[in-house]
Amino acid sequence: VQLVESGGRLVQAGGSLRLSCSASGRTFNRYVMGWFRQAPRKEREFTAAISQGGGTTHYADFAKGRFTISRDNHKNLVYLERNSLKPENTAVYYCAAALEVHAFAALNEYDYWGQGTQVTVSS
Numbered sequence: 001v002q003l004v005e006s007g008g009r010l011v012q013a014g015g016s017l018r019l020s021c022s023a024s025g026r027t028f029n030r031y032v033m034g035w036f037r038q039a040p041r042k043e044r045e046f047t048a049a050i051s052q053g054g055g056t057t058h059y060a061d062f063a064k065g066r067f068t069i070s071r072d073n074h075k076n077l078v079y080l081e082r083n084s085l086k087p088e089n090t091a092v093y094y095c096a097a098a099l100e101v102h103a104f105a106a107l108n109e110y111d112y113w114g115q116g117t118q119v120t121v122s123s
Contacts (some may be wrong), residue, residue: 001112008117016083020094037091046105058104079097092116
């Protein structure tokens with residue numbers, strides 16, 4: 001599976017953003033999909049994940065009520081949306097795919113990663 005993120009850009013604080021991750025192949029609906037972020041000088045951290053069918057979602061504590069993950073299996077796309085962006089949301093955002101996940105927040109559970117898309121929030 002090849003993953004390509006898009007949608008990252010420079011945005012003012014208070015703005016909103018929807019990131020997209022496009023997956024290659026015809027088996028997209030077999031994969032749990034996750035979003036992670038890596039802020040400057042920090043480790044990559046889990047943000048959100050969504051089950052193969054889209055019926056179950058998981059969020060990091062900081063992401064609950066602030067980020068929304070969704071997917072479209074017909075288009076092989078997974079999304080991450082955020083309103084009311086803040087400068088501390090500045091990071092490179094990565095999507096990842098896994099056939100099976102026991103710990104959604106664990107980076108090593110994911111088999112495939114995209115290159116990331118940069119989100120910069122100005123104050």
